[in-house]
Amino acid sequence: MKGMSIIVKKICQILAPVIFLFGLYVVAHGHLTPGGGFAGGVIMASSFIFQIIAYGSILPKLRHEEHGLEFLESGAILGFLVIAALGLILSGTSIFFAEFLNKGTAGNLISAGFIPIENIVVGAEVCAGISIIFMALAVFKDEVTK
Template identity: 70%
Template sequence: MKGMTIIVKKITQLVAPIIFLFGFYIVIHGHLSPGGGFAGGVIMAGAIILQILANGNILNNLLQEEHGMELLESVAIFLFMLIAVLGLLVSGTAIFFQNFVNKGVWGNLLSAGFIPIENIVVGAEVFAAISTIFIAMVVYNDEVKK
């Protein structure tokens, strides 16, 4: 996939990190303000897609990135399951998805038990999933045109 002109590349360099940071903010503050893992994850994936669209990429580099994203996605969904099972084991109540972490003070950043952890894990999962789909399409296109 070819990149775009230098104007687009430079503006992407400025904007993409901010978009990524905004997505991360939405994931972390998911239990305080509107948003959460799903919305933040998709915004972070948008930053990656913007980078690929603007810069284009060498096939080898993208293949590496795809493998990394696949790994991140699998690890994230495994951690999500692990949290669910830990709720079953650690808390004495034996309930799937039992909120076993100390809940803290209402409205603090570190509060609401394991909800922030779940938000981060789901955010990573969605981010990796959507990036993988897009990168796979780009890699496929490059492979066919070769």
């Protein structure tokens, strides 16, 4: 994939961090507002995809990134399972996904027990997953056209 013109590159450079930050915001407020891990993760991934489209894919670099992201993705799912299993162990009730943290008051940023933590993990997983899918397709396409 070839890169785009200088105007697109510059605007992308300015916008990508803002998009990423907005994604982080959506993930962090997942238990209070619409959105959450999945939606926020997609927004964060879109900032990466944006950059790849604007700057064009440089194959060896993308392959390297892909490995790191795969690591993050598996780690995130494992983290999700570990939190779920912690409920099984810590709450003393032998219940999967049991609540083991303080629930707090509804409406505060730090509340809802382990749900914000799960949201962050899901956000990381979705961001990594969607970026991997996009990169894999970009790499495939470049390999075909060569």
